[in-house]
Amino acid sequence: MSLLKVENVGFAYGRRPTLTDVSFTLEAGRSLGLVGESGSGKTTLLRLILGLERAASGRILFDGTAVEPRDGGFMRAYRRNVQAVFQDPYSSLDPRQKVLRIVSEPLRALKITGDHTAMVREALVQAGLEADILDRLPHQFSGGQRQRIAIARAIVARPRLLLADEAVSALDLSTRIRIIELFKTLATQMTLVFVSHDLGAVAALCDELVILEKGRLVEAGPTRKILADPQHPYTRTLLQSVPRMPA
Amino acid sequence: MTLLAIDKLNLAAGDIPLVHDLSLSLAPGERLGLIGESGSGKSLTALAAIGLLPPAIAATGSVTLGGTQVIGASDATLSRLRGTVTATVFQEPLTALDPLMKIGRQVAIPLARRARRDGTSIDIDREVIALLEAVALPDPARIARAYPHEISGGQRQRVAIAMALACRPQLLIADEPTTALDVTTQAEILKLLDRLVRERNMALLFISHDLPVVAKIVDRVVVLQKGRAVEAGPVAEVFATPRHAYTQNLVAAARQFDAALEATP
Numbered sequence: 001m002s003l004l005k006v007e008n009v010g011f012a013y014g015r016r017p018t019l020t021d022v023s024f025t026l027e028a029g030r031s032l033g034l035v036g037e038s039g040s041g042k043t044t045l046l047r048l049i050l051g052l053e054r055a056a057s058g059r060i061l062f063d064g065t066a067v068e069p070r071d072g073g074f075m076r077a078y079r080r081n082v083q084a085v086f087q088d089p090y091s092s093l094d095p096r097q098k099v100l101r102i103v104s105e106p107l108r109a110l111k112i113t114g115d116h117t118a119m120v121r122e123a124l125v126q127a128g129l130e131a132d133i134l135d136r137l138p139h140q141f142s143g144g145q146r147q148r149i150a151i152a153r154a155i156v157a158r159p160r161l162l163l164a165d166e167a168v169s170a171l172d173l174s175t176r177i178r179i180i181e182l183f184k185t186l187a188t189q190m191t192l193v194f195v196s197h198d199l200g201a202v203a204a205l206c207d208e209l210v211i212l213e214k215g216r217l218v219e220a221g222p223t224r225k226i227l228a229d230p231q232h233p234y235t236r237t238l239l240q241s242v243p244r245m246p247a
Numbered sequence: 248m249t250l251l252a253i254d255k256l257n258l259a260a261g262d263i264p265l266v267h268d269l270s271l272s273l274a275p276g277e278r279l280g281l282i283g284e285s286g287s288g289k290s291l292t293a294l295a296a297i298g299l300l301p302p303a304i305a306a307t308g309s310v311t312l313g314g315t316q317v318i319g320a321s322d323a324t325l326s327r328l329r330g331t332v333t334a335t336v337f338q339e340p341l342t343a344l345d346p347l348m349k350i351g352r353q354v355a356i357p358l359a360r361r362a363r364r365d366g367t368s369i370d371i372d373r374e375v376i377a378l379l380e381a382v383a384l385p386d387p388a389r390i391a392r393a394y395p396h397e398i399s400g401g402q403r404q405r406v407a408i409a410m411a412l413a414c415r416p417q418l419l420i421a422d423e424p425t426t427a428l429d430v431t432t433q434a435e436i437l438k439l440l441d442r443l444v445r446e447r448n449m450a451l452l453f454i455s456h457d458l459p460v461v462a463k464i465v466d467r468v469v470v471l472q473k474g475r476a477v478e479a480g481p482v483a484e485v486f487a488t489p490r491h492a493y494t495q496n497l498v499a500a501a502r503q504f505d506a507a508l509e510a511t512p
Contacts, residue, residue: 037429038400143285172284173456177500197429200504227508241434243459244505245498246483 001064003028003161003191004049008058011044018044019215021058026208028160031183031192033202033223035238036212042195045212046165049193050084051075062161080110083154087166089146093138099124099149100134106157123156124149128182144175148182155186162186165195180205199242203227211235248314250275250332250418250450251296256308258291258300258474265291265304266474275417278444278451280461280482282497283471289454292471293422296452297335298325313417330360334411338423340403344395350406351375351391357413364414378409383439401432405439412443418450419443425460437463458501462486470494 002025011019019041026032036042047053049060051069060067062081068074083106086092093102103120106112112119121131127148138146147167154162164183168176183192183205196202202209202223209226211219211234218232230236251273258266266288273279281289294300295310298317310317313332315324329335334357337343345353354375362369379387382405395403404424411419421440425433441464444451455461461468461482468485470478470493477491489495 037431173458173500174284174496177503199430200508204504204507237431239508241431242508243434243437243457243463244508245459245501246462246486 002026002061003063004193005061006045006049006058007061009045009048009055009060010057011041011048011053011055013044017215019048019055022212022215022217023058024210024217024220026191026193028191030208031187031194031206032208032210033206034193034195034210034212035197035199035202037197037238039214040212041215042197042212043165044215046084046163046193046195050082050163051078076110079106080112080157081159082161082163083157083159084163084165085147085150085154085167088170089143089150090138090170092150093146095138098135098137102138102149103153103156105153110157112157119156120152123152126155126186127152128178142175143171144179147171147175147179151179151182151186155190159190161191161193163193163195166197167194168201169196169198176201199238211238248275249273249311250277250313251452252309252311253292253296254309254311256292256295256306256310258288258295259305260303264474266295266471268308269471269474269476271469271476271479273418273450273452275450276448278453278465278467280465280468281452281454281471282456282458282461282468284456284497286473287471288474289456289471290422293335293420293452293454296420297329297333330357330414330416331364332416333418333420334414334416335420335422336404336407336411336424338426340400340407340427341395343407344403346395348394349391350379350393350395350398354378354391354406354410354413357410361414374413378413379406381412381443382406382409384409399432400428401436404428404432404436408436408439408443412447415447416449418452420452420454422454423456424453426455426457433460440464458486458497459505470497 004026006022006024009019009022034042048055051067054069100120103123104116107116125131129148168179171179180201194206206223209223210217213234219235230239249272253269253271256266256269283289295306298320300306306318312328315328355371358371358374375391376387379390384390384402384405425436453465465482468482469476472493478485478494486498489498
């Protein structure tokens with residue numbers, strides 16, 4: 001059974017449709033890139049998957065069960081399975097809290113018992129950081145390190161699905177490569193949905209692609225297949241627009 | 248004659264050095280790219296070139312624009328240089344435009360200034376439309392009546408470019424002009440800049456962290472790392488055979504993304 005199933009999902013802010021009839025499935029252990037430009041609806045779709053909004057039509061199934069944002073009991077269990085990393089590592093970490101408190105937040109929120117400090121240390125190491133930074137504050141770290149802290153927080157509760165919203169877009173080129181490598185490693189341990197406008201980053205990371213244009217899914221399939229033989233004119237335009245290095 | 252000459256420029260905030268001993272020059276019609284990651288000092292260098300450094304940053308060395316010294320120059324001198332010699336397009340068109348003023352009125356300001364400067368009388372409304380046409384905006388009359396929030400990001404950047412062109416500068420400085428834009432819009436804006444710089448015989452100082460974008464539009468590059476120029480030369484040469492380890496890393500990273508996109512099934 002697929003881990004994530006998006007079925008004919010529609011959503012509108014007011015009267016303007018943001019998503020129209022979007023459907024795709026994602027098998028456990030695979031990584032999926034949700035690609036689109038501004039206004040494509042990719043962030044809205046991510047919010048729906050996270051359960052922050054409720055689909056106006058259609059439904060989203062996680063492991064066979066419909067995601068129901070209004071059902072508190074379901075959402076508590078769902079949070080344990082689904083965690084997210086966002087774009088800006090400067091605004092996503094509370095500047096007044098130490099690393100230990102930041103990374104252990106999901107453990108407290110989800111009432112997970114056990115040795116939180118040990119779990120945080122393990123998550124930090126998994127995110128490529130030293131385990132002894134527990135008492136430090138966010139401003140003592142670079143942008144790339146902060147994003148690693150945000151990733152440690154997202155994986156500390158051992159979710160089955162990790163959602164990343166433009167999680168490498170604000171990073172410098174060399175840092176971006178290293179964080180993508182980290183996501184690649186994590187993708188061997190969990191299912192990943194990686195939302196990005198950056199086709200290069202998605203191509204480097206994801207097994208599968210979903211291309212969105214103005215709220216509609218225009219193309220979906222294995223990354224390599226789409227890159228080698230894009231079917232939809234919009235996908236072709238998108239690919240041709242990516243600037244490449246001179247030969 | 249050199250249009251922009253930066254000689255042994257040092258910038259510092261208190262004791263913290265930000266740009267160290269930077270020298271570069273740009274002749275009329277030349278296109279130079281300034282590349283580097285965040286904190287490399289590339290945007291500060293651009294601000295130093297147009298005399299817009301924040302007061303807390305101390306500059307030593309020399310920056311001349313059209314032969315006039317910028318460092319320590321009076322506001323009146325700088326004001327004259329910005330317009331006759333150079334104009335700048337910044338990254339974020341939404342903050343570069345006044346949200347409370349219609350596009351047409353904003354574009355009219357530099358046009359009126361140029362007319363005063365040249366002592367000529369012009370039909371401002373017609374010139375506004377002509378400029379909006381020059382940057383390939385659809386339905387220029389409608390855009391002129393619109394407020395910035397009523398048009399798209401790509402259209403706003405075209406308006407910012409139109410305003411930069413209004414004074415007919417000899418040097419266009421573009422600081423990450425496509426970074427905030429979607430990839431398809433970025434491709435269009437790069438094409439537009441390329442055409443305008445060529446047609447109007449301007450020099451271009453293009454600042455970006457994005458190597459392939461820079462490669463598309465400039466002839467020469469200077470690579471900045473933590474405020475120091477670590478490598479400089481023709482863009483094709485520098486990207487083909489980077490000599491400095493830092494440039495080698497950047498080029499390798501950029502090629503890694505290219506390779507990912509070239510995947511075969």
